[in-house]
Amino acid sequence: MVADQPFAEPVPGVAKSDPVLVVDGVTRTFGGLVAVDVGHLEIQRHTVTSLIGPNGAGKTTLFNVLSGFDNANAGEWHLNGGSLVGIPAHSVARRGMVRTFQLTRSLARLTVMENLLVADQHNPGERLRGALLGGWGAAEADAKERAAALLDRFGLSTMVDEYAGSLSGGQRKLLEVARALMVGPEVIMLDEPMAGVNPALTQSLLTHIQTLRDDGMTVIFIEHDMDVVQEISDWVVVLAQGAVIAEGPPSSIARNRVVIDAYLGEHHGDAAP
Amino acid sequence: MLLVTSVWPSSATYNRSTVPSFARRLIIFGLLVAALLSFASPVMAEGEAIKGTLIVRLDDVRSPVEGVTMIVSQDGTEIGSGTSDAEGHWLIPVPGPGIYQVRLDISTLPEGVTLTDPDKVELPEVEVTEGQEKTVLFPLGEGAVSTVSTFERVGTLFVAGLKLGAVIALSAVGLSLIFAVTGLVNFAHGEMVTLGAVLAYFFSTSPAGPGWPLVVAAVPAILLGAGFGWVQDRGLWRSLRKQGMGLISMMVVSIGLAFAMRHVILVVFSGQRRLFSDYTGQSPVTILGIPMVPKHLVTIAVAVVVLGAIGLFLQRTKAGTAVRAVSDDPDLAESSGINVDRVITVTWVMAGGLAALGGIFFGVNEAVQWDMGFRLLLLIFAAVVLGGLGTAYGAMVGGFVVGVTVEMSTMFVPSELKSAIGLLLLIVMLLVRPQGLLGSRERIG
Amino acid sequence: MDLVAILRDGFLAMIGPVTAAYAIAAISLNLQFGYTGLLNFGQVAFLAAGAYGTSITVEAGGSLWLGIAIGIMLAVLLGAMLGLPTLRLRADYLAITTIAVAEVIRLVVRSSWAEPVTNGVFGIQGFANAFFDLNPFPPGETYGIGSWLVTGRRLWVMIVSWVVVLLLLLLVRRLINSPWGRVVKAVREDEDATRALGKNVFNYKLQSLMIGGAIGAIAGILLAIEQQNVTPDAYLPNITFILYVIVILGGAGTIVGPLVGALVFQFLFFTFDAFMASSQAEIGWLNTLISPAEAGQIKLILVGAGLMALMVFRPQGILGDPDEVTLDGR
Numbered sequence A: 001m002v003a004d005q006p007f008a009e010p011v012p013g014v015a016k017s018d019p020v021l022v023v024d025g026v027t028r029t030f031g032g033l034v035a036v037d038v039g040h041l042e043i044q045r046h047t048v049t050s051l052i053g054p055n056g057a058g059k060t061t062l063f064n065v066l067s068g069f070d071n072a073n074a075g076e077w078h079l080n081g082g083s084l085v086g087i088p089a090h091s092v093a094r095r096g097m098v099r100t101f102q103l104t105r106s107l108a109r110l111t112v113m114e115n116l117l118v119a120d121q122h123n124p125g126e127r128l129r130g131a132l133l134g135g136w137g138a139a140e141a142d143a144k145e146r147a148a149a150l151l152d153r154f155g156l157s158t159m160v161d162e163y164a165g166s167l168s169g170g171q172r173k174l175l176e177v178a179r180a181l182m183v184g185p186e187v188i189m190l191d192e193p194m195a196g197v198n199p200a201l202t203q204s205l206l207t208h209i210q211t212l213r214d215d216g217m218t219v220i221f222i223e224h225d226m227d228v229v230q231e232i233s234d235w236v237v238v239l240a241q242g243a244v245i246a247e248g249p250p251s252s253i254a255r256n257r258v259v260i261d262a263y264l265g266e267h268h269g270d271a272a273p
Numbered sequence B: 001m002l003l004v005t006s007v008w009p010s011s012a013t014y015n016r017s018t019v020p021s022f023a024r025r026l027i028i029f030g031l032l033v034a035a036l037l038s039f040a041s042p043v044m045a046e047g048e049a050i051k052g053t054l055i056v057r058l059d060d061v062r063s064p065v066e067g068v069t070m071i072v073s074q075d076g077t078e079i080g081s082g083t084s085d086a087e088g089h090w091l092i093p094v095p096g097p098g099i100y101q102v103r104l105d106i107s108t109l110p111e112g113v114t115l116t117d118p119d120k121v122e123l124p125e126v127e128v129t130e131g132q133e134k135t136v137l138f139p140l141g142e143g144a145v146s147t148v149s150t151f152e153r154v155g156t157l158f159v160a161g162l163k164l165g166a167v168i169a170l171s172a173v174g175l176s177l178i179f180a181v182t183g184l185v186n187f188a189h190g191e192m193v194t195l196g197a198v199l200a201y202f203f204s205t206s207p208a209g210p211g212w213p214l215v216v217a218a219v220p221a222i223l224l225g226a227g228f229g230w231v232q233d234r235g236l237w238r239s240l241r242k243q244g245m246g247l248i249s250m251m252v253v254s255i256g257l258a259f260a261m262r263h264v265i266l267v268v269f270s271g272q273r274r275l276f277s278d279y280t281g282q283s284p285v286t287i288l289g290i291p292m293v294p295k296h297l298v299t300i301a302v303a304v305v306v307l308g309a310i311g312l313f314l315q316r317t318k319a320g321t322a323v324r325a326v327s328d329d330p331d332l333a334e335s336s337g338i339n340v341d342r343v344i345t346v347t348w349v350m351a352g353g354l355a356a357l358g359g360i361f362f363g364v365n366e367a368v369q370w371d372m373g374f375r376l377l378l379l380i381f382a383a384v385v386l387g388g389l390g391t392a393y394g395a396m397v398g399g400f401v402v403g404v405t406v407e408m409s410t411m412f413v414p415s416e417l418k419s420a421i422g423l424l425l426l427i428v429m430l431l432v433r434p435q436g437l438l439g440s441r442e443r444i445g
Numbered sequence C: 001m002d003l004v005a006i007l008r009d010g011f012l013a014m015i016g017p018v019t020a021a022y023a024i025a026a027i028s029l030n031l032q033f034g035y036t037g038l039l040n041f042g043q044v045a046f047l048a049a050g051a052y053g054t055s056i057t058v059e060a061g062g063s064l065w066l067g068i069a070i071g072i073m074l075a076v077l078l079g080a081m082l083g084l085p086t087l088r089l090r091a092d093y094l095a096i097t098t099i100a101v102a103e104v105i106r107l108v109v110r111s112s113w114a115e116p117v118t119n120g121v122f123g124i125q126g127f128a129n130a131f132f133d134l135n136p137f138p139p140g141e142t143y144g145i146g147s148w149l150v151t152g153r154r155l156w157v158m159i160v161s162w163v164v165v166l167l168l169l170l171l172v173r174r175l176i177n178s179p180w181g182r183v184v185k186a187v188r189e190d191e192d193a194t195r196a197l198g199k200n201v202f203n204y205k206l207q208s209l210m211i212g213g214a215i216g217a218i219a220g221i222l223l224a225i226e227q228q229n230v231t232p233d234a235y236l237p238n239i240t241f242i243l244y245v246i247v248i249l250g251g252a253g254t255i256v257g258p259l260v261g262a263l264v265f266q267f268l269f270f271t272f273d274a275f276m277a278s279s280q281a282e283i284g285w286l287n288t289l290i291s292p293a294e295a296g297q298i299k300l301i302l303v304g305a306g307l308m309a310l311m312v313f314r315p316q317g318i319l320g321d322p323d324e325v326t327l328d329g330r
């Protein structure tokens, strides 16, 4: 496990040995409210990095900014050395950084299979010309094969032809993760993927997340439940009032006084609704 | 003369004077198809026109007046114009039977000739029947030519703009507030405006009504308008919200409602353009060198007072604070103990009353007509987008900006293109600052 | 009362070229609204663009075929003009802008300012002779059985219109069943989710609006040709809302929904006309109660009320899958 050989000191803003994502001075304010104010943050490649913090800490907003769904007031961030400032959301996804949403967004009136196929990036039939001229059958068949494998992995293969809208809440969470993977990302950002998922599914989702890292992906995920975080993360970043107040391996975070004061102390009761 | 023989049959649904046999003819000839497209178009039979002869009596000698421009319009849209010939004759073809307005362009009268009755520069209701060449009279006499200075013109247009702005702002605030608390753009809002004017017409002017003075008639009209807001919310929108209907679907419902209401009003009120019996022929008073019609000033004053009161309501009262809280974040408002449903109902009631008031002023300053609200709706949209959709103050500011811009623009563009200017404002705003003057960026994505 | 005659009139109207044109306009709206989720409240503007583009070109000395091409191009351009400022914003901005633009276009072509080009309120007539020159059926002849007759002129327009309907249905089916169609449907379901999957949502919406515009223009052109007449007041906002009724009645987001909707709607609409006319001829006092003009207005009240009722009670229309609609909990 990577966590056994720490790749950095547990200090906020510390440099990593092989960062895939580097965030610098990103701020986002709503009126007078500073939702995000991250000085310096690096995300190590091939790790599961958890982003934790009390409700309203700015975790989702930071995701929104990094993934191009929201505009920062200031700051820069780089994916594999390439700046993502001002890059629209769909291009961020195409560059290999895909996110999911805190409130599940299923494409309700598309089938489970279609939900995955939409996420494919290589289908010439998605262009108007290709759609009219045809000749996208081979790409489609390929995509279907990959989709079927993903659905199998997430236990959704019996639901292939169901409308996504008819799935249970937990299944939709799984579908959303599977769909994000279908894009073929290098970095995947999951916003509370466990929220509202029943305990049995939670366990399999955790396994999946770890498998993703082992497959060579970088996972950044937002989670409330400290037990979950302890169990699967290689690195934990703690956000409070928009700023990174601590980061380090899970064991060091659990012992960190600042974190306990800012987060665990006052909010321990209301984690994970 | 332009003679148009139409190949375009029409059921002329908007015109009650059509002969009853028309619908039968429609079927007999199997020309059913055209009716669908033309159900709203005026009948285009042979050569309806409006004509007249301009004669001036100078020292008991009658002589024709040549070169005077006459303008025919309908519902504020110019239809055509013509110039009197050497015999003083003029003729302007019109597209079909209906009510038209005929105006004489005073600036084209020769020196020393003027209208004997300066108020009669426009004939507001000239009815043309099928096949008729309607003759109208403009009595002319001796007099000094009244020259209008640029200052006067700018001043007059500015006041007219403020008046239109007042009407728009009154009507727009409700639309914007409903949007703020429910997320719904109510496309039937224009019909709430019409409803107010039509109700006031009933209570004040209609032979079937009690014949109250307009100021009195306005009270039940506004109350009923507000009541209709309540009925709409409780009877329709609330249950759709509970059903979890999406906003897009709700907007389609509102379009259906607008369509149904508009035609209910048409059946009840008929397609005619009607004037309130009060405040019709007001002559202008000159203030600061600018001629102003008193009712315009009253419109502006009342609007400013009412809009000010709305502002105070929103800022100072508990209910107003609740409205603002719900517009900011309904969930948060709900969880902090505000009864969101009640706030929404209050907003609908307010919006209904304000729209009715706007409609009454619109009717006073122009005329009451079944589709007046729909025509105003376009300017209301321009106003709310300009000010920022969902902000009450934006709708007020936007209303006045749109009103003044639209009226002032007639110095440079033909007045029939007025509403195009309003639209231009809307589109430019969307391109430059889609959140509007007072809106915040987060609300639009 | 002659029920057969009433039904015949309704039926003949239903299979007529106007129904075909309405079906086409509805196919266009269905692509935009039913599949892409674009709230276009100014569909009639695309019809007008096609009709005016065509007739003005012919008036200026161009051929009818050039006119048709220009009409379609004009509508595509209009789609771009409407989409560029609004499609990055929330759905209601498109609705507001389209309803306003459609009405302003009508007011502008109607104005005396535009009269040198559009002939103002009088419109443009007799520009489609080139189309009727190709008519293989003697225009004076009638075709049919018994009293179920159409003229040769009408038959010609009918055949061409319905062939166009068929071709456009095939085109839309091809588009919708392709991966492009899948993305467009995803956009309808959730823009942000689609964006997160690497799709340029704005482009897809713009494409849908523009293709829909072109199809709408074809509807407008066919109507104009059928009438040999283009006048501004044929392009009232009412048309757009009737098209919504048709699309939702047939089943928004289904391929043949617009066709079914147009057929059913037109049949009801004109059977109502025939029924009212026939009863008014027979029962004299009915005329004093409801004049024919009022009957037409009442019909439009029913259209509006019908649109509301459909949205509330049967949003999936005739062909839609009821299960699908209950999923739409947005």
Ligand SMILES: Nc1ncnc2c1ncn2[C@@H]1O[C@H](COP(=O)(O)OP(=O)(O)O)[C@@H](O)[C@H]1O
Binding pocket: A030, A033, A035, A053, A054, A055, A056, A057, A058, A059, A060, A061, A062, B442
């Ligand atoms: N669109 C918005 N407009 C105004 N305030 C917002 C908006 N989005 C988030 N916020 C505020 O920013 C803060 C951070 O929110 P968020 O990023 O959702 O927190 P988290 O995901 O950590 O719970 C909160 O106080 C929230 O109210």
Ligand SMILES: [Mg+2]
Binding pocket: A059, A060, A061, A102
């Ligand atoms: Mg969050």
